[in-house]
Amino acid sequence: MPLAVEGDGTAAGRARVLLEYTLGMSVAVLIAGALVFSCGAVAREIEERHIQLLAVKPVRAAQVWLGKWIGLLLINALLLAMVGVFVYGGIRWTLRSGRYSEAERAQTGEELLIARRLIVPVAEDVTAEAAARLAQLPAGAAEADPERREALLRMLGRRILAERATVAPGGSKTWVFRLPADIGTGRRARLRFRLAPTIEPGLISGSWRLESPPSSEGVTVSMGDALANGGYIDVPDENVSAPGTLRVVFRNGTAGQTGTAVFDIEEGLELLVNAGGFEANLLRSLFVLFCRLALLSALGLTAGCVFSSPVAGFLCVSIIVVAMMGHYVTVQSVNDIQAPHAEDAGGGERSRLAVFLQNAGESMVKRTAVVVEPVANLNPLGPLADGLLVSWAFAGRALVLLGVVYPGVLGAAGVWALWKRELALPGD
Amino acid sequence: MSEQASRRQGAGAEEARPEGVSPVIEVRDFAKVFRDFWRRPRVTAVDGISMSILPGEIFGLLGPNGSGKSTTMKTLMGLLRPTSGSIHVLGRSPRDILSKREIGYMPEESYLYRHLTARETLDFYGRLFGLDRATRRERVAELLELTELTQAADRRVGEFSKGMARRVGFAQALINNPRLIFLDEPTAGLDPIGCSRVKKLLINLRDNGKTILLSSHLLADVEDLCDRIAVLHKGRIIARGRVGDLLKKTDKVRVTFSAPPAGRLAEVVASIRSSVGDCPEMDHPAIDLERFFLDVISGVQDETVGADAGVRLPLFLKYGGRSS
Numbered sequence: 001m002p003l004a005v006e007g008d009g010t011a012a013g014r015a016r017v018l019l020e021y022t023l024g025m026s027v028a029v030l031i032a033g034a035l036v037f038s039c040g041a042v043a044r045e046i047e048e049r050h051i052q053l054l055a056v057k058p059v060r061a062a063q064v065w066l067g068k069w070i071g072l073l074l075i076n077a078l079l080l081a082m083v084g085v086f087v088y089g090g091i092r093w094t095l096r097s098g099r100y101s102e103a104e105r106a107q108t109g110e111e112l113l114i115a116r117r118l119i120v121p122v123a124e125d126v127t128a129e130a131a132a133r134l135a136q137l138p139a140g141a142a143e144a145d146p147e148r149r150e151a152l153l154r155m156l157g158r159r160i161l162a163e164r165a166t167v168a169p170g171g172s173k174t175w176v177f178r179l180p181a182d183i184g185t186g187r188r189a190r191l192r193f194r195l196a197p198t199i200e201p202g203l204i205s206g207s208w209r210l211e212s213p214p215s216s217e218g219v220t221v222s223m224g225d226a227l228a229n230g231g232y233i234d235v236p237d238e239n240v241s242a243p244g245t246l247r248v249v250f251r252n253g254t255a256g257q258t259g260t261a262v263f264d265i266e267e268g269l270e271l272l273v274n275a276g277g278f279e280a281n282l283l284r285s286l287f288v289l290f291c292r293l294a295l296l297s298a299l300g301l302t303a304g305c306v307f308s309s310p311v312a313g314f315l316c317v318s319i320i321v322v323a324m325m326g327h328y329v330t331v332q333s334v335n336d337i338q339a340p341h342a343e344d345a346g347g348g349e350r351s352r353l354a355v356f357l358q359n360a361g362e363s364m365v366k367r368t369a370v371v372v373e374p375v376a377n378l379n380p381l382g383p384l385a386d387g388l389l390v391s392w393a394f395a396g397r398a399l400v401l402l403g404v405v406y407p408g409v410l411g412a413a414g415v416w417a418l419w420k421r422e423l424a425l426p427g428d
Numbered sequence: 429m430s431e432q433a434s435r436r437q438g439a440g441a442e443e444a445r446p447e448g449v450s451p452v453i454e455v456r457d458f459a460k461v462f463r464d465f466w467r468r469p470r471v472t473a474v475d476g477i478s479m480s481i482l483p484g485e486i487f488g489l490l491g492p493n494g495s496g497k498s499t500t501m502k503t504l505m506g507l508l509r510p511t512s513g514s515i516h517v518l519g520r521s522p523r524d525i526l527s528k529r530e531i532g533y534m535p536e537e538s539y540l541y542r543h544l545t546a547r548e549t550l551d552f553y554g555r556l557f558g559l560d561r562a563t564r565r566e567r568v569a570e571l572l573e574l575t576e577l578t579q580a581a582d583r584r585v586g587e588f589s590k591g592m593a594r595r596v597g598f599a600q601a602l603i604n605n606p607r608l609i610f611l612d613e614p615t616a617g618l619d620p621i622g623c624s625r626v627k628k629l630l631i632n633l634r635d636n637g638k639t640i641l642l643s644s645h646l647l648a649d650v651e652d653l654c655d656r657i658a659v660l661h662k663g664r665i666i667a668r669g670r671v672g673d674l675l676k677k678t679d680k681v682r683v684t685f686s687a688p689p690a691g692r693l694a695e696v697v698a699s700i701r702s703s704v705g706d707c708p709e710m711d712h713p714a715i716d717l718e719r720f721f722l723d724v725i726s727g728v729q730d731e732t733v734g735a736d737a738g739v740r741l742p743l744f745l746k747y748g749g750r751s752s
Contacts, residue, residue: 049539056505057556058528424507
């Protein structure tokens with residue numbers, strides 16, 4: 001990938017290719033490898049009868065499972081280390097190659113090859129307004145079943161947020177950031193804003209005002225300067241000294257001089273505070289990826305304790321696909337309204353079947369979400385490629401959940417299956 | 429019905445056990461039914477057998493293919509679970525870890541890891557028994573010498589011939605100085621010299637207090653080795669007992685004497701005929717083919733053929749030797 005794809009021609013683009021695509025693709029290959037190795041680790045031993053010599057020795061099933069798992073972890077660690085060295089070396093070599101200017105390299109270092117803490121503004125409460133609008137809807141919509149009412153409220157809430165993210169000429173929008181107590185001092189902080197993709201940034205003028213109540217000191221930055229800075233606004237150190245709040249107000253220019261500014265609903269404005277170096281961030285990310293591979297190895301190993309290696313592989317791939325689809329549906333259902341039940345479209349045998357299938361699907365997604373979402377949310381690749389902090393707490397959660405709890409449950413199941421199973425095949 | 433036939437008919441029944449002797453293996457009404465994926469019974473491999481194997485004997489399991497020998501052996505080792513009945517090995521369940529500490533198993537096929545050398549293989553299995561490094565090193569060296577694999581100790585098992593691989597399998601069955609040894613076709617694939625060595629070794633092990641359960645199709649080897657046998661057919665024991673007792677023809681007598689001078693032989697025959705009324709059958713006694721082969725080979729080799737040299741057990745396998 002890094003040999004074939006240059007990125008957007010900038011140093012940051014090249015580094016992003018290495019971080020997002022090369023590392024991502026390499027991890028995908030490692031995942032496939034982890035599944036192949038782990039599914040066959042016990043299953044092949046049973047099929048090739050090696051386990052018969054093992055099973056007559058004073059070795060417990062738990063020792064067999066654990067020994068295999070640790071062996072797989074060592075292989076995963078070695079391969080992941082090689083990938084990490086390649087990616088890191090590629091990035092450093094790229095930046096030192098002389099193809100990019102000093103300014104580009106500095107910008108890449110500031111925006112990508114760094115670990116920044118992401119602080120989001122206080123969420124706007126749209127519940128009351130959404131309920132009020134729901135009450136104004138034609139009769140019937142508000143009396144729908146609780147799930148449908150919930151979905152309508154979510155939709156109305158997003159609509160209200162979208163309206164509030166739109167700043168007409170002469171208007172303003174305010175964000176408030178609550179600064180955590182441990183933010184520290186002397187750390188460089190920047191605000192990053194994102195306009196909706198359909199908006200041409202050059203047409204927007206106005207100003208940004210940064211304040212830290214109760215202090216009356218504030219900073220004003222023009223929109224032009226902020227856009228020239230790549231969508232970033234530097235925040236003076238005194239404005240991010242904890243504890244306290246940071247209040248940011250955008251005032252759009254006057255009509256005739258500016259267009260309507262529409263900010264991204266989720267990432268309209270974010271506060272980024274430098275929290276560490278890229279190397280440590282990369283190491284923590286690799287550690288989290290290692291924990292994910294550990295979980296997959298445990299899954300394949302347990303499947304191999306029950307089924308033959310091809311069946312175990314198929315089962316594991318199926319589980320992963322279902323989990324990914326469930327995660328996608330879960331993420332989408334936060335934003336989108338659910339599809340109307342088929343019975344609304346006009347009854348009959350077919351629609352009852354459709355309703356049953358839809359309900360079954362929704363039920364399955366909800367049930368799997370309890371297990372899948374914690375795992376899906378522990379993915380470091382996105383933050384790493386965005387220069388965001390992969391914290392020790394994040395790595396610790398990954399270790400506990402992906403390295404201990406889930407593999408522990410799978411391991412217990414695998415050990416039980418191995419203990420229960422007859423290890424001599426018929427016909428031996 | 430001949431006396432022998434009636435003896436065989438009754439030989440399916442279990443013999444009386446000597447008093448005060450606890451069997452090493454005790455099987456009561458053991459049955460094994462293999463089921464398919466949907467738990468439907470498909471094959472009754474063993475149909476209610478009972479037997480006891482006493483300490484310090486070599487016990488043979490015989491039977492045609494599909495008679496239930498392998499199923500019985502594997503259940504005794506804990507690789508299969510009995511459908512019904514009870515099995516005790518060394519006083520415990522076959523799946524008990526404590527039982528497995530004192531068991532050695534040599535399978536019919538080589539189920540060894542092909543990527544390990546002979547030395548690594550023995551060391552690996554020695555570690556599974558919890559042997560310390562010094563003990564492992566010593567035993568590995570002794571077993572490699574016993575199985576004549578010292579020169580090939582550092583070659584991978586995947587490069588071995590079948591006979592060499594079986595010797596490694598035999599060595600790993602002894603690494604823990606087991607009390608009870610399961611052997612599945614121990615002499616299959618071995619040349620006559622190797623075969624003779626193995627038989628001498630097994631007898632040596634028996635004489636040093638080991639109990640051996642072996643399964644074999646090579647009836648001559650079973651006859652040479654086993655103290656008692658059980659013959660299985662369609663999952664049942666149809667004959668069992670001491671080999672000598674089962675094979676003896678008690679209705680006939682064989683007398684062997686030096687060949688008399690010509691002319692005197694007729695007098696001997698006439699005397700016998702007048703005494704017993706039977707015309708005796710006479711021929712020159714013959715050695716078996718194995719003995720003949722070994723004698724011929726040793727006659728053309730400078731040193732004593734390994735098989736004839738006797739087999740010296742490592743100290744740890746002897747009575748009073750260090751246990752695992």
